[in-house]
Amino acid sequence: MVVRHLLRHWLFYGFLAVNITTFFFVLREDSKDGPRVPLSAFLERSGQTIIDPRQASSRQPDVTAIILNWSRFPNVLRISGLLCGDALRDTIALDFLSTGCAASRLRIVNSPSNVLFEARYLACYKASTPWCYIQDDDYLVSPEVIWSMRHKVAEGKQEPIYLGPPHEQLLTHLRQVRSSNWSSSFSWLGYGSIMSRKEAGLFLNAMKSLEFETDERAMADNYFSVLRNVVPETWFDHNNNLGGGEPFTVGAAGDERNNVHILRATEYLSMLFPCEGSSCSSHRKETDPVAPEFVRRSANLERDRKAIYKAACLKSACVLETSIQLFQRAETRMASRPTDMLIAEQGNPHWFREKRLPFHLDHPLSNAVDGLSNTAFRSEDVGQGDFISLDLLRRVDYPAMSMLWVADETTAHCLEKGQLLVGDSVASLVPSAASPSCAEADHDAHNTLRFCSAPVPAGRHFRLVLRGCSGILSLHEVRLIRA
Numbered sequence: 001m002v003v004r005h006l007l008r009h010w011l012f013y014g015f016l017a018v019n020i021t022t023f024f025f026v027l028r029e030d031s032k033d034g035p036r037v038p039l040s041a042f043l044e045r046s047g048q049t050i051i052d053p054r055q056a057s058s059r060q061p062d063v064t065a066i067i068l069n070w071s072r073f074p075n076v077l078r079i080s081g082l083l084c085g086d087a088l089r090d091t092i093a094l095d096f097l098s099t100g101c102a103a104s105r106l107r108i109v110n111s112p113s114n115v116l117f118e119a120r121y122l123a124c125y126k127a128s129t130p131w132c133y134i135q136d137d138d139y140l141v142s143p144e145v146i147w148s149m150r151h152k153v154a155e156g157k158q159e160p161i162y163l164g165p166p167h168e169q170l171l172t173h174l175r176q177v178r179s180s181n182w183s184s185s186f187s188w189l190g191y192g193s194i195m196s197r198k199e200a201g202l203f204l205n206a207m208k209s210l211e212f213e214t215d216e217r218a219m220a221d222n223y224f225s226v227l228r229n230v231v232p233e234t235w236f237d238h239n240n241n242l243g244g245g246e247p248f249t250v251g252a253a254g255d256e257r258n259n260v261h262i263l264r265a266t267e268y269l270s271m272l273f274p275c276e277g278s279s280c281s282s283h284r285k286e287t288d289p290v291a292p293e294f295v296r297r298s299a300n301l302e303r304d305r306k307a308i309y310k311a312a313c314l315k316s317a318c319v320l321e322t323s324i325q326l327f328q329r330a331e332t333r334m335a336s337r338p339t340d341m342l343i344a345e346q347g348n349p350h351w352f353r354e355k356r357l358p359f360h361l362d363h364p365l366s367n368a369v370d371g372l373s374n375t376a377f378r379s380e381d382v383g384q385g386d387f388i389s390l391d392l393l394r395r396v397d398y399p400a401m402s403m404l405w406v407a408d409e410t411t412a413h414c415l416e417k418g419q420l421l422v423g424d425s426v427a428s429l430v431p432s433a434a435s436p437s438c439a440e441a442d443h444d445a446h447n448t449l450r451f452c453s454a455p456v457p458a459g460r461h462f463r464l465v466l467r468g469c470s471g472i473l474s475l476h477e478v479r480l481i482r483a
Helices: 039-045 073-084 118-125 143-153 166-174 197-209 214-218 221-228 251-272 279-283 338-347 350-362 365-369 409-416
Strands: 010-016 063-068 107-110 131-135 161-164 193-196 233-236 309-312 319-322 377-379 387-396 401-408 419-423 437-440 449-455 459-465 473-482
Touching (some): 063 118, 063 143, 118 131, 131 197, 143 161, 143 193, 143 309, 143 387, 161 166, 166 233, 166 338, 221 251, 309 365, 319 365, 365 377, 365 473, 387 401, 387 473, 401 409, 401 459, 409 437, 409 473
Parallel strands (some): 063 131, 161 233, 233 309
Antiparallel strands (some): 010 063, 010 107, 131 193, 161 193, 377 473, 387 459, 419 459, 437 449
């Protein structure tokens, strides 16, 4: 079970300059696939570069970053240096005198008492910016990922976005509750999440109006996504765990405490919407609790709509999206009532846990946008008409732009059959004149990779619709590049 961390002594938050492009981010030097091979090493030899939309950004900083420290103060220094420093820093001096971090961008609040997880929402509500980025003290999130989250969260319904490693993505999927009144699931905030200041205030008001007990307010994270009554938008992250310190959640007792509070959250949700369908209104009593504004009432459920999975890019700002159903071989008997949420995740058959789950964990979607050519996103579940799409988050227009897919030979044949669509929005996607064309990678010593590319016009969304694919899809990188 995921480890959680709480505020003990200090609460840090500073304005995140989303237009800064010179942050330092450390990648581990090796992986299960062997020594890491940056994609840039291939591109530089051919005079090509990855397009990064941040290079032309002029947006003023409008995000407050909130970091909770439980027992990893050196990590907090490192994270704070990344978030608020203009120079390349990965630590901050203990006295904060030589960090280069302006006083207007960093606030240190000594909490008079340990308010635990509630501290996140109190800090966000008291911020002066419209958006808040939240994370724990054991994770390092790349600035380009946060930049992408900021641009994406402001669109559409402006629902919170949650980062999470592959195993947490699966649990969020399995915990979904879908019926006429409920459309919910659970997701942790501590891996990295972004929300509006308004939502933080609405959640604080919801806890007050529902008369949360002290222990429930302290474990506020266990309630936030469930009570929202919206299936969380979760993105695959890149699993850069800093570790260290003493965790808050330890062993079976810690897991049980988490489950107790998640179950309580589902009970609150069931209490607010105690029946289903149009008959609910006629059976409602004056004494029944009224749902706070924070809690959405499920409508237009679209039960049969395919899920879209997303992963934020490293090395440049973008978001990879796919309609390939990553968990369709898992047990998908979604709970019909909130209180069955935790029961639903226990329904996976043994063969899935032993065979499919390791495959999924070793080859997540985020591998296709980690900047490395020797890691890969793999799937056995590609269907006719499934797509792989790159969102650059704003319209980009450079001379000699091309989409690039790095794949194995079998996948390259699949990509060449696909149809490429380009547009400034999903609704405006139109077929491109070019189709992917694949060739051996000139500098691939093992002669196993194929570079597939297609010239593209200006746009924001670049989508490849797959046709005639068979076997295991193995996609090593997806990028927009220019000469």
